[in-house]
Amino acid sequence: MSFELKVKQFIEEEQLLQQDDHLLVAVSGGVDSMALLHYFVTTKDQWGVRIEAVHVDHMLRGEASAEDRAFVQRYCNKYGINLHATAIPIPEIKALENGNSQLICRRERYRYFGEIMQKTRATKLVTAHHADDQLESVLMGLTKNATMNSMQGIRPQRFFEGKSLIRPFLTVTKTEIREYLQKLGLDYREDASNNKDDYVRNRFRHHVVPLLELENPRVAEQVSHFTQHLQEDDAFLMTLAQDTFSKIMTRNNRNLYSMEIEEFQLVPVALQRRLILILLNYLYKDSNTIQSYALLTSLLKLCDATAGYAEVHLPEGLIAVRSYGKLTIHKKELCEGPTSAENPIISTANRWITVTKGVRLRLVKLTELSTELLTDTAQLFYFDASKLTLPLYIRARKEGDRMLLKGMDQPKRLSRLFIDEKIPLNERNSWPLLITQSDEVVAVIGVRMGIFFSTTARPNDDTVLIVD
CATH class of the missing domain: 3.30.465.60 (Uridine Diphospho-n-acetylenolpyruvylglucosamine Reductase; domain 3)
Incomplete structure (x- = not known):
């Protein structure tokens, strides 16, 4: 099967293109991206798409980087392709961040791609990842994470900047790409850094992949089929998992x-x-x-x-x-519980007190209770202020804390109450407690209220605690 037919078949199977797509083709000047750009230059009318190109000079190789940009520009001028190009001072950024050069390059490159996607209103970003890249990615994933996701390698398309990123060359090898350009008599740029073993991918490319190719010269194609099947199986299982996730x-x-x-x-x-x-x-x-x-x-x-x-x-x-x-x-x-040891709640202040994340309290006189103070989630607890002297306070649990509950002759240990109410162990020591001036626990906020409180107003009740 010819190179062009192989790519066409893959694009159709994966539905990578639609009529009237506006493509932004990422071009470095190397053999892969030049083949990608030329493929779409010659087939854009066939697919019914229009194309622009984007190039990033990482400023890592001095004059050679600038020459890459000039080379891509000359090609685009020859074929009437609009080129968006920029130079990003990666060495300066790396010095400031003290980070990984490859990760910084990728981040900054794709950031620029995203900007041009928005500026040009392109519908798809197109990159030249191919079958050899897929093989290397799977091998790297196997030695690093070996998760189901990493074993699936590079996907034919994914979301990017609210649009799509597509990889039409995933089923063709580096050799096929090179032969395609040579057959057409087209030139490309060689990046000298690709020959070094400084990066993990290069070490796999130079030392591991050749050994596999000795066993099977078509190993890249085999892995490409393998990842495609994995992705199809995983898509089905993920549909089942997503349905289960929403249920449990x-x-x-x-x-x-x-x-x-x-x-x-x-x-x-x-x-x-x-x-x-x-x-x-x-x-x-x-x-x-x-x-x-x-x-x-x-x-x-x-x-x-x-x-x-x-x-x-x-x-x-x-x-x-x-x-x-x-x-x-x-x-x-x-x-985390209360931010300070004691937070006084004074009825005359008539204000909300936040006791923990998402929980607040307010004391009001029964005669001053109004619907304006209440939300759909508010709980009301009535009490007689003559029996429960104000002000009240909030604090976290202390060793030996007890609380008298309705229907009990003796106060119950809070350690037992937390177990009975299934309060997580890591939250017990910071759970907000309502206490009196004499340090008596009268409520475990959001869990149980002590004997002084009632959910319905009794004849002598004159004050209301609102828990919201």
């Missing part, structure tokens, strides 16, 4: 996400892994975090059991907690 995972105001572990355990293991991947996709944007094998394994292990308390600290200030058969994912700050 709950998002609420206090916790980012929560689920009953028993329900999770009933799901086949193949879907369990994907449920965790879906969760990580909701929590994070960074692909390295989402595809982290360590995170995936830690969360799966956390769901191995339903009994006992355990927690896993996640990136960006999140924490996963197993408690009383439930998994919850929330921000660590949600576990």
Whole structure:
């Protein structure tokens, strides 16, 4: 099968192009991207698309980088292609950030691509990733993460800047691309840095891939078929997983996400892994975090059991907690209680007091209670201020705390109350308590109210505690 026919067939199978698409072709000047640009120059009318080109000079190779840009410009001038080009001082950025050169190059390059996508209103960014790139990506993924995502390699298309990024060359090899250009007598630029072993991908390209090609000269094509099948299987399984995720995972105001572990355990293991991947996709944007094998394994292990308390600290200030058969994912700050030892609540102040994230209190005289103070979630607790002397205070739990409950002769230990009410272990020491001036606990906010309070107004009740 000819090179052109192979690419055409792949584009049609993956539905990479639509009539009237406006393509922005990324061109470095190397053999791959020059072949990509020339392919669309010669087939744009056939596909019914229009094209522009974009080039980035990373300023890493001095005069050679500038010559790459001039070379691409001459080609675009010859064929009437509009070229968007810029120079980005990667060495300066790297010195400031002390970061990885390749990662910085990629970030800045795609940032510029995004700007030009918006400026030109292009519908698709087109890159020249090919079958050899796919092979190298799978090998790198195998040695780094070995997750289901990394084994699927590079996808034919993905979302980018609200539009699409497509890779029409994924099923053709580097050799086929080079032969295509040579057959047409077209020139290209060689990047000397590609011959160095400074980067991981180059080391795989120079030392690992040649050994595999000795065993099977068509190994890149085989891996291309392999990843395509994996992607198709995974798409089906992810559809099932997404449906399951919406049924067993709950998002609420206090916790980012929560689920009953028993329900999770009933799901086949193949879907369990994907449920965790879906969760990580909701929590994070960074692909390295989402595809982290360590995170995936830690969360799966956390769901191995339903009994006992355990927690896993996640990136960006999140924490996963197993408690009383439930998994919850929330921000660590949600576990924090009152910000100071004592927060007085004085009825005459008649103001809202925030006691913890998402919970506030207000004391009002019963005669001053109005619907303007109440929301749909507000709870009202009535009491007699002559029996419960004001002001009241908020503090966290102390050793030996007890509270007298309705129907009990002796105060109940809060340590027992927290167990009975299934309050997570990591939240107990910071849970807000309502206390009197004599340090008597009269309420565990949001859990149980003491003997002084009633949900209905009694004859002698003259004050209301609003919990919202």
